[in-house]
Amino acid sequence: MAGLSTELEDVTEVEYRQLRLERVVLASVWTEGSLTDAENGLRELAALAETAGSTVLDGVLQRRQKPDPGTFLGRGKAQELADIVAAEGADTVICDGELAPGQRRALEDIVKVKVIDRTALILDIFAQHAKSREGKAQVELAQLQYLLPRLRGWGESMSRQAGGRVAGGEGIGSRGPGETKIELDRRRINTKIAKLKREIKEMKTGRDTMRAHRRAGDVPSVAIAGYTNAGKSSILNRLTGAGVLVQNQLFATLDPTVRRAETLSGRIYTLSDTVGFVRSLPHQLVEAFRSTLEEVAGSDLLLHVVDGSHPDPEGQISAVREVFAEVGGDAIKEIIVVNKADAADPEVLDRLRRHEKHCIVVSARTGAGIDELRALVEAELPQPEQPVTVLLPYDRGDLVSRLHRDGEVVSEEHTGTGTLIHALVHPALQGELQEFAVPAETAAATAATSARA
Template sequence: MNDPQHTTHEAEAYDPPRSVQDVADDVVARVLARAGTALQDGATVHSSFDGDQLDLEERTSLRRVAGLSTELEDVTEVEYRQLRLEKVVLVGVWGTGTAEDAEISLRELAALAETAGSEVLDGVIQRRRTPDPGTYLGSGKAAELAMLVASVGADTVVVDGELAPSQRRALEDIVRVKVVDRTALILDIFAQHAKSREGKAQVELAQLEYLLPRLRGWGESMSRQAGGQVGGAGAGMGSRGPGETKIELDRRRIRNRMAKLRREIAAMEPARRTKRASRKKNAIPSVAIAGYTNAGKSSLLNRLTNAGVLVENALFATLDPTVRRAETTDGRVYTLADTVGFVRALPHQLVEAFRSTLEEVADADLLLHVVDASHPDPEGQIAAVRHVFADIPGAMDVPEIIVLNKADRASAEAIARLRSREVHSVVVSAHTGEGIAELQALIADQLPRPGVAVDVVVPYDRGDLVSRVHEHGDIDAEEHTPLGTALRARVDEALAAELEAASVAR
């Protein structure tokens, strides 16, 4: 005989299996509930080491805001300096991995969109093994996306992946708004943030490389190219007219501009090489700071050197490399170079365009690989950065220290897990100063030391040589004698030769 009370209890405890789509919808809901971003901490918090941050004030004065038109007659002169906020819908395809992996990727896309100056309204994620070759999502999901875009009033769709030109065109034809893929979004952020002449040229080159295969022509002024030829007699129906000439003209202009930019970037490289050679000649060791975007690289540079460079809670806040002078705890001088941040699936156009900048990493004596220990997937960030390093000749050979940053916000479990995986690591907080002394001691220990032993007496009128030994050498003993300064030290070969030449007999 059945017990009705027991049956009711079993019915209440039964949890029906959830569909894949329900799980995907939950992923999107959680992303949007966090104000759509990996920047959930809100406003940037600065320390006293970050300086006046004048660059940040300039950047935020042109931040896009909601509710403003770009039409001159509709806005005041002050409002005209601000751009209309784009309203976007996110689209992702969940092919492999867990729901958490899909959420992290979509959250990063939301952060990228907001960094570019957009407002994230909604999102769609589809569970399928591979993207549809026609519309990326498939016809049914694309039609659902079109209805969602219309209902929320979005004007842009951002896809978490790289779209083929045909996929973007097909998706735009269905949703009837602009479609942007992840690569184009990252390029847009780089274009907004580049300030130096070299940085602007590198970004423009990457944008043109991306644009070239995606030129699209419509109508009489720029009709589409024909798909084939008939019997060798011309291109066939639909190809005759001004359109073909217009597209080819645009392509030629883009290629010419790309060639000019490559020449300009190549012309800037000798200056960078000369600075590096000068540091090598003076035996100044170099340390490069690299890592995932928004991991806290610039904050760490400011903490170590008081450089006061731009610090912002945004992706790709730093594009132009910054080199600053620093000293080890034992008084040796070295340089610290802050480099551009990396991201998952960093567009290959950017890796190529920024190759001369990224070579700062390969030429360094020591690499500080900064990791956001509070991020949900720090291991994925480390792997993404090392994937880019693999494309830079010599970068993988540079001694590496993993700097687990943001320790004040990371969990003890995450830090313990990372330290067990990365043996050569140190835990710090660039914001609070925790672990900075330990990092400085580790830098002093890991930097190459001079290899030539000298035992000389330097006359007092050559105090410049004594000063250089203090800056770049290891002094074992120093004594002031009637003839000059007696030094027993280890220095580099060039300085050793100068000291021997200037030394006086005891």
């Protein structure tokens, strides 16, 4: 498949790239689904490769019932790939799948250049985009977990056995089966993994504390999640004016962003922008980013952003929901937000509206549908349920204001001793109003006295 380059506009802005971009050829095995699905998967791999900092030269797609256990591709197709690599002058082959260590070595022996798989490619992109301390630790943990089973030795050159002057002059008494280099590397990696897990657990405690603080104040939380490059950060900016980085690039957002937002009626809630998902997201990343993805599981409402202009939006929705199920986010109330309506096919938008119960079509670029989205978010946020009747002194206007902002005022009456309010509130606010609570009979008598006066 020629012409796979997606020509990202900001491809030169990706960090850590070399002076000359790496030249790559893609390889994919089509085992299920239609040819269109397979080609869409290869184009997504091309976009990932360009985001990582490479130039896509060509691609090979093979139809098989399952990948070859020896070389991933069949022997003939692997040789065809080697001819393409030689003709194009490529540096690297990227396979659309997770390769076993033996498959990678066997394919490298045939194509004579470096071979990496989809998992290693995504890990590399994450490493480039991680900015926060927690993000860097999570990416390093995922990389080490990926590397551990792929360590390999080269016979005697990997040995750390002592003996005679050549081995350092230790001499008699020091010869024998010392620790080989591969064993030493494996031990060091396991030690580092344990240390990173402890650090991430400590950082998770801080994140949980902040989340609990918001819960204590009965501040509803809304999470924005979805496929990478679907426009999640653009929608966050539209709803809050947060000024979060927006790029036409996969995984431009890696570190989660939490911003304060306000409904049309003035009610406060938080909006969390999370890392984007992708088809066949490496399980190492899901595990490493579990504490971050819990922002989704702990929210009251989920805005699932979908790229309406993508060739397979339904496939994107399925891929994201698979990850939600792994972190316990599949039980959250969900709104499908179909973005990029200005570039989408109207038939695709109609199809999504029919198939998804809770669906709204917007364009973050033009602003179309954003006001309707704000209204829908306000309607779907959890509503206060505890009924209270309070008589607030006239010098406690702050509590009156909070009742209007955080609760639902049923009736309000000004009496001779204060403001009599019937309202529905959250449990935390109910506790604060306890000292001003009045029985229903007293409230009725106060209201009657006020009416006579």
